[in-house]
Amino acid sequence: MIVSLHYTQREIEVAMRTLVRSGFELLHRFAYNAILETDCEYTILRNKGNKMYKNLFVVGLLCCCGAVLGCVSAKGAGNTVCAAEKTAVLTPEARLASLKPEEALSAAAFEEKVTGAGGSVSFAFGSERSFAQCHASTLVETADGKIITAWFGGTAEKNPDVGIWYSVFDGSEWTAPVAIAKVEETAHWNPVLFKDEKDVIHLFFKVGVDVPRWSTWCMSSEDNGKTWSEPLVLVPGDVGGRGPVKNKAIILSDDRWCAPASTEEGKWDSFVDFSSDGGKSWQRSMDFPLDRRKFKGKGTIQPTLWESAPGHIHALLRSTCGAILRSDSTDNGVTWCDTYDTGMPNNNSGLDLIQLEDGRLLLVLNPVGVNWGARTPLSLAVSSDNGDSWSILAHLEDAPQDTEFEFSYPAIVKTAKGVAISYTYKRDRVRCWQIPLEAL
Incomplete structure (x- = not known):
């Protein structure tokens, strides 16, 4: 029948x-x-x-x-075609060499340059705090010129006491850390701050005992972080995590929000989430195509995004194969090209970037080409050709790799005067740089 x-x-x-x-x-x-x-x-x-x-x-x-x-009504026929693969199998040393590290300023020299130009380097809080460990910071500049940073903190990552905390920098000092979100008695993860076109600040975060069981929550502030709405689930019924997974969303030329996202259900997959109604609803893209026979390991997660021209969206990806991978879309994110190797090193740790008004890209990364390699140094790289080539501008932290120090999970945003960067400092602090444009 x-x-x-x-x-x-x-x-x-x-x-x-x-x-x-x-x-x-x-x-x-x-x-x-x-x-x-x-x-x-x-x-x-x-x-x-x-x-x-x-x-x-x-x-x-x-x-x-x-x-x-044509039996199915599709807007864009065919996949985005990616740039030609530029690299064969590279050693970690060759990947690092591509970034011209010998030209980079040391952390001490760069701090002197930044502070000399009117910037600052500071910790978001001191030794007196209500949590033993912290990680995965995020930051945003408010409409009145303050910097808000948030992170997850508790006894240790994955523990049920871990919640979301935040602090505010007024240009001279940071407020004491305040617990802002604890919706369930289970681990909270990866806060992401995002300021929309109306200067409303949104805080996304994950909740769940482990990544495959994550749900994404969101709360917002219309008064520059003074008060916040009640947390709500971003996509009801979602398991595994929708919306921003680590890095900020971007606002596209067609006014949609585009959030870098990923899942970790056995294998790792990256994608983007779109919202056309100010975050009320979200539409998931395809997973970025990945040849797992070529790129060994679990896959890719935690994209960071930019739009180089209307409809041309690009993603750099954390991976398990010792390299930063990339995928591109030329049709407003409908299709994405096969993920390819950038030639840059990645130690299976987070990275983030921004695009300056002059077109330059600034990328914060650990330039270590070994899966689960050392999370030091932490460096600031620059590209003037839409990410085709990069060089390390300066180190933010440059402790030797044979130490147990960790400087990782950076976040970078544009500010009125330049850029701001935050990152995990030895798992017990959050360090922040305010960098004027003239220092870049």
Whole structure:
């Protein structure tokens, strides 16, 4: 007996992921793009009693034909084509050499340059605090010129007492740390501050015992961080984490919010989340395509984003293969090119970047090309060609790699006078730089 079944978009997404695991990568890519660009349901004829997994190829084939022949209404045909792969297999030493570290200022010399130009380097709080460890700081400049930084803090990462804390810098000193979010008696993670086009400040954070069980929460402030709304779940029913995963969202030229996101369900996948209504609802992109035969390990997470021209969005990615990887979109994030190697080192730790008004990109990273390598030094790199090549401008921290020191998980934002950077300092402090443009 033949019956007509209506599969939901979520069911089709799961089916397409299964196709990838089965090796149907090309089919998956066409079909997945078609799915994301249509609001219709897919009607699949099949024998009653058959399991859905027996019909995955048929589902994918029909979607694929729809994308190619126009049966499915898709806005952008075909995937974004990425830049040619620039690098073969590089050693960690070769990756570091590509950044021209010999030209970089030492941390001490750069601090002197920054403070001499009217900037500052400070800790967001002192030794007196209500938590033993802290990590994953984020920061934003308010409309009245203050800097807010937030982080997760508690006895140790993953422990149920870990919550979200914040402090405010008024140009001369920081306020005492204040606990801002603790919605459940379980671990809280990775706060992300974001200021929208109306100067409303949004705080996103994760809640859950581990990453696969994360839910994303959000709260906002309309008075420069003095008061905050009650926390709400960002995407009801979500498990695994939607919205910003570590780094800030960006506002695209078409006024949408674009949030860098990732999941860690066995393998690691990166994507972006879009909002066209000020964060009330979110639409998930495709996962950035990744050839796992070429890039060994779990995959990629924690993108950092910029838009080089209208519709041209780029992502640098933390990875498990000793390199910063990249994916690009030329159709407003509908499709993304195959993830490729930038030639830059990555120690499987967080990174973040901004784009200055003059077009330069500033990237904060640990330039160490070994998976789970040392989280020192922490450096500031610059690119003048849209990320095709980079050089280290200066070190923010340059303790030797044979120490147990950790300087990691940076966040960088533009400010009225230049840029501000925060990062984990030895897991018990948050250090912040206020850098005037003339020092860059």
